[in-house]
Amino acid sequence: MTNQIPVRQVDPATDASNNNKKAETVDLYASRKKIYVKEVKGFFQRIRTVSLWALMGMYFLFCWITVNGEPLIYFNLPEREFLLFGTTFYPEDFILLSGMLIIAAFGLFFITTLFGRVWCGYTCPQTVWTFIFMWVEERIEGSRNKRMKLDKAPNSPEKIRKKTLKHTLWLLIAFATGATFVGYFYPIRELLADIFTLQANGWAYFWVGFFTLATYMNAGWMREQVCLYMCPYARFQSVMYDPDTRAVAYDPGRGEPRGGRKKSASKEELGLGDCIDCGMCVQVCPTGIDIRDGLQYECIGCALCIDACDEVMDKMEYPRGLIRYATENELQGMPSKLLRPRTFGYGAVMVLMIAALVFTLLTRTPAELDVLRDRGALFRMTGQGLVENSYTVKLVNKTEVPQTFELSVSGMDSLRILDNQPVTVASGESRTLPTVVVVDPEAVKETNSGIVFRARSLNDEFLELETESRFVGPTPR
Template sequence: MPNPVPRPRKIIPIAVAPAEGEAGSALYAAHRKIYPRSIQGLFARWRWAMVFLTQLVFYGLPWLEWGQRQSVLFDLAARRFYIFGLVLYPQDLIYLTGLLVVSALSLFLFTAVAGRLWCGYACPQTVYTEIFMWVEQKIEGNRVARMRLDGETFSAKKLVKKWFKHIVWLGIALWTGFTFVGYFSPIRELGMEFLQTGMNSWEVFWVVFYGLATYGNAGFMREQVCKYMCPYARFQGAMFDRDTLIVSYDTARGEPRGVHAKGSDARAQGLGDCINCGLCVQVCPTGIDIRDGLQYECIGCGLCIDACDTVMDRMATPRGLVRYATQNSMAARWTPAQVLRRVLRPRVLLYTGVLAILCIGLLGSLVVRTPLKVDVVRDRASLARIAEGGQLENVYRLQIMNATEQTQRYSLSAGGLAGLMVLPTEPVEVAPAQSRWVAVRLQVPYGSAAAGSHAVHIDVRSADGRAQVSEKAAFLVPR
């Protein structure tokens, strides 16, 4: 019998670490600290305007009063949300759902129109990073001074600057955590508890937790959060198209790069308008080079536009080498009017229309909502019983929730069965923005209803007639 033909052996390659002195590639790139350079310009001013606006609202809102209470308070312990004149209960979850849907559609709309506007101007990570970098610049100096300080050996001067910076950072971070907790626990009482060292353990935990989160994210991680932790950076590409406004580098005008004298004819020298100064890279918070094209790390802040426009002014060259533009407009050299027409495309108009309908519906629902909530809970201890006078009685518990800022008196009535009577007959008084449990008895003459379960309704009506709620219940007649 002939010998079988041997099969060729499979060779599995094994990666071997390079020997000492040999060139090799690391599994990942080492983190390189970014030292953003400060710049003045239109978009830098817009960023700082958003910093002031967002922090004025965040830090100031919980200290405002509305009708002798905190204007915005999410009181989880009492299960009530106070938003200026609105008092919302857990049963109003539909409004929270509507708000989340509106927020998501707004994000889709802004991204489809102009990319990562939220990231560049209003995201808390961006805002607090900007604040922390401003503190760092004031204490340690400009970009060159910070790089020099980090490269120096240990000294008393370096220690003082570094510790002072971190103390200021921690102060801002802990105040931010305190303010955040003040949206869920009355902030004035929280402040008094802090001064008297009487804060409970959970309040202390959340203040420290959010404070340290702010300290770590804005002071140390910075652009790493935007690059690697934020999911928006990953799925934004699905919402972009070639008509989305993004920060773009005009390759046709800028290349080839090279240094040339101010006012000289760069084209005659075979050069583009870009003098390769690198200023656009130095001001970028995420450390990218916008000249390499669209990158997911770009947060659309526009600081590279300010930097490039500054250089173009010095070189007596028209602005706009780096600008907000669309991929189609850059390829076809469109005019601003053509760009605007393409930005207002069907996709954007659809988002706008749906968003407008949802906002109008949500606001309309809030305006016409009944400021009264009623829950009916059957008394399981006594399904049905014979009361005095030969009446068949079912017992219920009503939770009446007053969603107004005034004390209300509510009258009770019931219907659904012949001869149905509700007790108590006197009005029920409920304090402003409070709830009250009331024991309610429904009675019918014995033998007036067939055995089984009968659908009835309990009506609760305010004394001024502005609020009325009818809740269904089951009346049981034993066999």
Template sequence: MNTHNANQEPELIDLYQKPEKIYTRSFSGRFRNWRLAGGTFLFLLFFGTCWINVNGRQAILFDLPARQFHIFNTTFWPQDFILLSWLLIICAFGLFALTAYAGRIWCGYTCPQSVFTWVFMWAERITEGERNRRMKLDKTPMSTEKFLRKSAKHILWLTIAFTTALTFVGYFIPVRQLVMAVATFDVTPWGIFWLGFFTLATYGNAGYLREQVCIHMCPYARFQSVMFDNDTLVVAYDQKRGEQRGPRKKSADPKNRGLGDCVDCTVCVQVCPTGIDIRDGLQYQCIGCAACIDACDTIMDKMGYDQGLIRYTTENQLTGHAPHWLSPRLLGYGSALVIMISLFFFTLSQRVPLELEALRDRNVLYRAINDQQIENIYTLKIANKDQQAHTIQIQVAGIENLKIAGKTTIVVEPGSVEQEIVRVIAPLINGAPITRPIRFSITSSQPGLKAITTESRFMVPGQSKDKR
């Protein structure tokens, strides 16, 4: 609702009406430069990491058919999904803490939807021209020039979208193999499906939907307000300084005419990717990108006024109150974030890339070796979740004079599961329980790894059934 006129009736918007196309104009400024630097880094990270090899394997590869997730020198398995849960919780609380402090700065600078929208708007500008020219072009009937410009734009959009899809799928199918398959038209049906899906998703979201994703589809835009308080940094218009609005000459004294610093040029509206007027107050459509700040500062410089008519500030600062940077909400989110990060790294430090399972042979409960010894047979399954081979030492304990008959050392290759038949012998003791607990443990020759232990039961002659 517009706050410029206190008596103005609220504007009713039909959610089903066709949204007006937003034509953004070019601008420059320090926040745009920061966004370009951040976007360049994220693009290099996304498009470049998949081409890095470590020890002959793609550095980051999520091998779904093999159920192995390689991240540099570490391989994660489905059993490690608890770590993914911790990571998602950390990201959530990190986003909450960032929002409580700096509003929707994530949306404006690093959200993939925003980043790719800016890229697609750049492609639109270099093919169809600046804002006024694009508006004029859309109003003219189809001509050769219009067809060529529109075609060039869509070809560029599709190229960016396909490159993005190829890179994303390249984190699940080795990217070099995928590129060769695309070049030779030898892509699997599933590969074709996902390449097409992500190409169309990028093309549609960044080319057509744009601000509609942020306004109507993104849940973050809806619940972000619960994390805001009067000390949250937001993009805001200084109404006390800017009102009354009105055009004037640069040499004119606005005070003599009863005007504020806002010259009512609407440049802040023309650069906004969601098409809002920041002078109407804080709105949920604002993604905190600071485009209006850069545009307004440019006009203030031309007029000889101080910058900051539109700026990052807090509600307390706008009303003349002292800011409280460590608000209770920020302290709460920050504390939760520190705890989650600590638990994550503790869990990661305790992770051993080996797994052990012991299955006792149920077909033969026990076998008498002689009058003094009883034998049980077990199948040990040892999984090596590492990217290097491990020499494993098998041990058993739990009963006095318990021993393993046969070899106790095996080699488990990277990313494989070895099954070893183990014969365990124990002395026959009169009056002892017919089932007794035992513990199998495995240790690796690689230093720094703790032993992995699992329990089972050892059977001796008797009438009772195996309770396991």
């Protein structure tokens, strides 16, 4: 079965008589052509280098840093606790994670409306690891032309040596990436010792192997295919673009008509624009597009074409900026606005979510007290003539040390907890206690009265919790 369809080309002048018909075959699915990216240096490349080292440094170092003997970042799934920068979070704090994800999403939307896909070009993990792998490739196999010749050349000891060395280094980087990722869930020092002494459990080997293979394939082999076909951001980014979005763009008004010429030639006499049609912008593009064709979803905003074009403009003694970060309105000679309604909208939601998250963190208590009344019965009368209600008390200790709580209840005269004893809750533990509350019938003024449960820590004088509940009794006389 072929992935091709015939397309009929018709001459309009003879269409009525069905003469001069021609058939052409068009590929429905084009096979991937390897992209050989030319190395370039420049202002934006230096910015990417700084962001790359900063992000990689944080990724590879944070799992090794400890605070008071605890990892700086550690997701302890078996114990259901998560250490982030010296603070312990539990599944009950999932709302905080949701808030952070919402902030990240609207932050991405906000930046995209202003500057396009700068996230993809400078901070996306796929971009970071791909550039690292390309750097290794360039150091071993040489420049773009040398790599192209090497791939076309028949196998030889030199080619096999270079290819083996390249893939070995790729696999080492991928293994370090996979082991580091798992190190955020399995203490990194123990993980590496267990892996190399064959003491790690099967899941540790599986996940290290999985992320090693994923990194090796994505950054080494698939590269731009991940950005073009797998990443959803490339598909929905157009919703956030408008004529005032600043993105990598070619200025056709200045560059066209394009054409080659000598440096000493006058472009005015030749009737040409500033673009000398050297193709450097295409050769340095990691997704293989021609930015001169206009805005394309494949563009990741990496600005390598800007650095390459600026270098050519310098050599030709033309002004820089033929390819630059610009808006559609700017290229058409119209005024461009930085802040627009959608920018305000995304920014406002982001600020509100940040404020809500900060407030939640500042008011977050190191423990929780929840009380649920037994709805199976209204009330019971004890043998001593007291009115009795049953409750389920839940205590959650979010501190780093065990806490012993003393329970009490108030809201009615003679109200007390039956068989009340101090309760010790371990660090990170959630403890559920069946609790019985009794009161003298004479103290019951209403059939449904509000009461307050309190839990006071005997270890921390400042830790006291309270929550409201209801007490149901007989109809007062």
